[in-house]
Amino acid sequence: MNTAHLVGRLTHDPETRLQAGGMTATTFAVATSEYLPGEAEEVEYHAVIARDTLKAAAGQHLAKGDLVAVTGSIRTRTWDDDQGTRHYTTEVRASSIDLLAPRSRASKWTPRQALPPGEAVEELASEVTAMPPAIGNPEEA
DSSP states (O other), rough: OOOOEEEEEEEEEEEEEETSOOEEEEEEEEEEEEOOSSSOOOEEEEEEEEEEHHHHHHHHHHOOTOOOEEEEEEEEEEEEEEOOOEEEEEOOOOOOOEEEEEEHTTTTOGGGGGHHHHHHHHHHHHHHHSSSTTTTTGGGG
């Protein structure tokens, strides 16, 4: 099974480009972080490519700094440059992209640790009650 799940922030605005074969695709990079006890934060950068209907949505609705969840498959492409040197690139071919928080909203969030315990619970409760019911959940229909 070839499945990748990423949650991270876009490092640049999505770019739509013409690829070999005449197809267009939207590309962007997602930065993910891993925190290991007693060690420094490790950051990885992942190239993501969106095709078909996802390319239009990604190009219109995503921007640098947005927090996204990307699901897709890992692909490696090869190409030869003008000097005959072979190059390789590995990317995630997106099958779904979820915008978790736009940068403008994310920058206004207050970390929960900074709030007094009672206020954090009240704030979380108001966010949960304000959320729409889940799609396909028969208990909330």
